[in-house]
Amino acid sequence: xxxxxxxxxxxxxxxxxxxxxxxxxxxxxxxxxxxxxxxxxxxxxxxxxxxxxxxxxxxxxxxxxxxxxxxxxxxxxxxxxxxxxxxxxxxxxxxxxxxxxxxxxxxxxxxxxxxxxxxxxxxxxxxxxxxxxxxxxxxxxxxxxxxxxxxxxxxxxxxxxxxxxxxxxxxxxxxxxxxxxxxxxxxxxxxxxxxxxxxxxxxxxxxxxxxxxxxxxxxxxxxxxxxxxxxxxxxxxxxxxxxxxxxxxxxxxxxxxxxxxxxxxxxxxxxxxxxxxxxxxxxxxxxxxxxxxxxxxxxxxxxxxxxxxxxxxxxxxxxxxx
Numbered sequence: 001x002x003x004x005x006x007x008x009x010x011x012x013x014x015x016x017x018x019x020x021x022x023x024x025x026x027x028x029x030x031x032x033x034x035x036x037x038x039x040x041x042x043x044x045x046x047x048x049x050x051x052x053x054x055x056x057x058x059x060x061x062x063x064x065x066x067x068x069x070x071x072x073x074x075x076x077x078x079x080x081x082x083x084x085x086x087x088x089x090x091x092x093x094x095x096x097x098x099x100x101x102x103x104x105x106x107x108x109x110x111x112x113x114x115x116x117x118x119x120x121x122x123x124x125x126x127x128x129x130x131x132x133x134x135x136x137x138x139x140x141x142x143x144x145x146x147x148x149x150x151x152x153x154x155x156x157x158x159x160x161x162x163x164x165x166x167x168x169x170x171x172x173x174x175x176x177x178x179x180x181x182x183x184x185x186x187x188x189x190x191x192x193x194x195x196x197x198x199x200x201x202x203x204x205x206x207x208x209x210x211x212x213x214x215x216x217x218x219x220x221x222x223x224x225x226x227x228x229x230x231x232x233x234x235x236x237x238x239x240x241x242x243x244x245x246x247x248x249x250x251x252x253x254x255x256x257x258x259x260x261x262x263x264x265x266x267x268x269x270x271x272x273x274x275x276x277x278x279x280x281x282x283x284x285x286x287x288x289x290x291x292x293x294x295x296x297x298x299x300x301x302x303x304x305x306x307x308x309x310x311x312x313x314x315x316x317x318x319x320x321x322x
Contacts, residue, residue, distance in 0.1 A: 016084045016126065019097045024051050027100045028063050028131075029124025034080045040067045041130060043109050043119055049132040050141060050156045052122060056226050056306055057159030063102050070107045077104075111140045112147075112178055134164035139174040142194065146178075146186040154190065155303045158197045158236075162229060168195075197236045205251030209276040211319045212290040214297060217309040221266045230306060231259035231271040237300060238273065238293060245296045246289055250276040268311070274321065287315045 016030050028044050035042055044052060046064035071077055078088055086093040086102055093102035109116040109132070120133035132140065141157035144150050160166065175191040214234075222230065238245070239252035253274035262268035273293060281289065291314075298310040 018085055018095060020099065022098055024048060024055070024060065024063060024100055025122065025129070026125045027095075027098055027102075028052070028065070029126040029129045030084050031063070031065065031081070031086075031102055032124075032129050033126040034084050035067070035077065038073065038076045038080055040071070040077070042067050042104075044129065044131040045105060045109055046140065047153075047156065050137050050160055052129075052131050053120075053134050053137055054156070054160045054163045056222075056229075057163065058156045059305055061099055061101065063100050064105050065102065066105045066107055066109045068107050068109065071104065111136060111174070112143050114139075114174065114177065134160050135167045135170050138166050138171055138194075142171070142175070142187070142190050143178070146183055146190045152302070154193070157194060159233065161194065161198055162233065168198075193240070197240060199236065205253055206276040206278050207253070207321070208278055209250070209253075209274065209321055210281075210286050210290075211321050212273050212275065212293065213270050213316050214273060214294050214310060215262070215268055215270050215312050215316075216297075216304075216307050217265075217311055218267045218269070218306055219308045220306075222269070222306070224261075226306070227259045227261065227269045230304060231269065233304065234271050234297060235273065237303060238297065241296060241300070245292050248277050248279045248281070248289070250278060252276070283318075286318050286320075290318050291315050 016034070018027055018030060022030075028048065032042050042065035044063060045066055046062075047058065047060040048063040050058045051060040081088070081093050081102070085095050085097070087095075091103075093104075095101075109119075116132065116136055118133070119130040121128050122131055123129075137160050138157045141153040141160070144153035145157065161168075171194075172191060175187045179187045216230070216234070218227075218230075235252050235258060242249040242252060253276055258272055260270045260272070262270065273290075275289065275293065277289075294310065294312050294316060301307055301310060
């Protein structure tokens with residue numbers, strides 16, 4: 001089989017330390033570095049590529065890698081992986097101390113029928129690592145969303161598209177190529193949904209309605225950018241699901257600031273929700289609509305793996321706008 005020859009620094013066993021604290025990026029970097037010793041330079045694909053680009057939005061526990069051209073010496077790979085603490089069990093490489101498993105995916109690197117040959121390069125503690133670029137990650141997650149009916153994959157596509165520079169023309173071209181046969185409608189609908197979630201649509205939203213707020217708790221204390229990105233993701237989700245919450249909602253408006261940190265607890269932020277409706281609702285109906293919005297967000301909490309709780313009980317504060 002064809003071998004990928006890469007002239008790069010080799011990493012000795014004594015130079016690699018993998019334990020519970022080693023990030024997915026650095027584990028993947030160690031794998032790539034040690035395999036370069038046998039002239040293989042793997043590419044990280046799948047959900048693990050999404051984690052590398054957007055770790056605050058998705059946490060994969062499996063690292064999927066492809067050796068382009070295939071592996072021509074299984075024993076050499078097993079030996080190299082063992083040198084950094086990974087042993088082969090039931091077709092998967094497992095480390096005694098790291099939570100990340102390594103899975104070698106068959107060559108080539110492909111998303112549905114598209115073979116990928118250009119990759120992003122990211123720096124790790126063990127050198128450069130090749131990984132699907134953010135645009136291909138979005139295409140890959142959209143494919144999983146449509147073909148395998150995986151809603152979490154769609155949320156990952158949204159998160160990566162928000163956090164990274166993604167070429168939406170390339171995404172659109174990918175969707176067009178896949179829009180044949182039984183999946184045609186699904187791919188077109190998936191792209192349209194992504195565009196709406198990214199705020200690229202043209203829908204006009206009423207500025208009449210009311211403002212409310214909801215508190216959400218993070219698994220870890222977020223920085224300001226993560227808090228703001230999560231808040232805007234919550235608002236976009238509520239806007240998309242507005243008809244499911246209540247048909248009277250015309251839209252959920254994203255206004256700045258959309259998040260405020262809790263002074264008492266650093267892992268808690270308040271998200272301001274501007275609910276647009278042309279109905280002249282009585283206060284009790286506004287309270288009920290605010291409650292329904294909070295309840296809906298709680299039911300969708302799995303869409304935000306960085307969050308652990310929506311601690312609001314009862315009706316949050318409500319003010320009229322418009």
